[in-house]
Amino acid sequence: MLFERTTKIESQETKLLVPVPAGVVGDAVDMELLNAFEELQADDETDLIVELIDLYLTDAPQRMLAIREAALANDWLLLKRAAHNLKGSSANLGIRQVAETCRKLEGTEYEHSTESLADLLRQMDDEFSRASEALLSERQRRLQ
Amino acid sequence: MRVIIAEDDAVSRKILETLLRKWGHEVTITEDGEAAWDALREPDAPSLAILDIMMPGIDGLELCRRLRQLPNPIPPYIILLTANHGVREVVKGIEAGANDYLSKPYDRDELRVRLQVGVRIVELQTSLAERVGQLEVALAQVKQLEGILPICSYCKKIRNDLDCWQHVETYVSAHSEAEFSHGICPACFETTVKPQLESLKISQASALEPVN
Numbered sequence: 001m002l003f004e005r006t007t008k009i010e011s012q013e014t015k016l017l018v019p020v021p022a023g024v025v026g027d028a029v030d031m032e033l034l035n036a037f038e039e040l041q042a043d044d045e046t047d048l049i050v051e052l053i054d055l056y057l058t059d060a061p062q063r064m065l066a067i068r069e070a071a072l073a074n075d076w077l078l079l080k081r082a083a084h085n086l087k088g089s090s091a092n093l094g095i096r097q098v099a100e101t102c103r104k105l106e107g108t109e110y111e112h113s114t115e116s117l118a119d120l121l122r123q124m125d126d127e128f129s130r131a132s133e134a135l136l137s138e139r140q141r142r143l144q
Numbered sequence: 145m146r147v148i149i150a151e152d153d154a155v156s157r158k159i160l161e162t163l164l165r166k167w168g169h170e171v172t173i174t175e176d177g178e179a180a181w182d183a184l185r186e187p188d189a190p191s192l193a194i195l196d197i198m199m200p201g202i203d204g205l206e207l208c209r210r211l212r213q214l215p216n217p218i219p220p221y222i223i224l225l226t227a228n229h230g231v232r233e234v235v236k237g238i239e240a241g242a243n244d245y246l247s248k249p250y251d252r253d254e255l256r257v258r259l260q261v262g263v264r265i266v267e268l269q270t271s272l273a274e275r276v277g278q279l280e281v282a283l284a285q286v287k288q289l290e291g292i293l294p295i296c297s298y299c300k301k302i303r304n305d306l307d308c309w310q311h312v313e314t315y316v317s318a319h320s321e322a323e324f325s326h327g328i329c330p331a332c333f334e335t336t337v338k339p340q341l342e343s344l345k346i347s348q349a350s351a352l353e354p355v356n
Contacts, residue, residue: 040162048162055154084198089155091249 028130030094031138050142053135056093060086060128067105067124071117080106090131097127145263146190148172150180150207151225152199156248160194160225167256177202184211184220191218191266192259197226197237205240212241217276218269221262225250282321289319 034049041048063086070079087102101124105117147169151157157173164171172190174180178201183189193211197204204224211220224242226233237245243265244258293315294303301309304318313324328337 037159037162040159040166042162042166048158052155052158055158059154081198081200085153088248089153092155092159 028095028097028127029134029138030096031134033094034138047142050139052093053139056089056095057132057135059089060098063089064124064128068121071121093135095127095131095135098124098131101127145192145266146170146172147192147194147259148174148180148183148190148220149194150174150177150199150204151194151196152176153196156196156225163252163255164194164259167259169259176200177204177207181207181210185214189220191220191270192262193220193222195222195224195242197224197233204242205236208237208240208242217273218266221266223255223258223262286320289316 034052037049037052063082066082067079067086070076070082083102083105087099087106090096090099090102101120105120105124147164149157149160149164149171151160152175157175161171161173169192170190172183174183177195177199180193180195181202184193184207195204195207202210204226208222208224211222221244222242223244223246224237225246225248226237234245243262246255246258295301295312296303296309300312302312302315304310304315310318316322317324
């Protein structure tokens with residue numbers, strides 16, 4: 001079972017490079033929640049939302065890599081910790097689907113349901129790709 | 145007020161920092177428990193701490209336990225932040241020494257008012273610590289007067305720490321907040337002052353008698 005999981009996980013390693021079909025990024029990010037950070041914007045500082053997007057897009061792939069490596073090493077504590085962190089930052093910016101998948105990864109649901117760990121990792125990658133597109137689009141809009 | 149953040153997630157850290165600055169706090173940022181532990185042991189450490197529970201190295205709970213063991217006259221007010229929910233997590237956090245607890249994602253207004261509670265508690269502790277300091281100084285002076293004082297059996301002067309004999313009022317004035325207002329008690333008036341007045345009257349009367 002473990003070997004099967006590992007094989008599935010390895011097969012997903014290049015998933016992030018797969019282009020996302022147009023039209024599926026719409027619900028990836030709760031833009032209302034993200035744009036609510038405008039009220040914290042200080043006049044004399046750089047665009048806070050752009051800064052938050054940049055931080056997320058730099059940090060999240062590292063967390064996802066840590067999750068994947070922890071899964072390959074069967075290090076559940078490390079996996080849960082990385083998933084916990086990604087869940088927090090995703091929820092903060094309204095990236096709810098990534099946050100929800102991380103919640104499942106942080107828990108033990110994949111150990112008791114038919115939804116395997118590999119399926120959850122694939123889901124995380126897909127949702128992150130959609131969120132990235134939406135975030136980059138928002139970033140570009142703000143910098144124009 | 146000065147607030148320290150210990151949060152390993154960059155996005156959460158940035159949001160928290162922005163909120164705190166907007167509310168007028170001075171913010172110290174740390175990315176893990178180890179850095180927060182170092183910063184909170186500095187002599188002029190922040191009085192308010194917002195700690196994420198789950199951090200690499202020293203986690204929020206362990207950091208709370210360590211901070212509560214420090215002999216600090218004004219211990220920091222600690223708010224724990226975590227994505228975990230449930231009573232058990234709250235109990236763990238409070239038992240570890242946290243003053244308050246907020247689950248992520250937190251409501252900004254709730255965080256603001258809970259921080260205000262922290263500010264009030266820290267201000268109260270600071271005020272109490274100052275009062276205790278003043279009382280300790282006063283108590284030290286009172287203790288000097290409570291000890292054994294060498295006093296002359298005849299003139300009632302007191303020997304001070306420099307081996308000099310001082311009048312009682314000089315000594316007491318120097319070792320306490322007491323001040324003296326001089327007067328004459330009825331007994332001394334009868335035994336000392338009255339005879340002196342009588343004697344004065346007699347000498348004045350004799351001076352006025354014509355010389356033969």
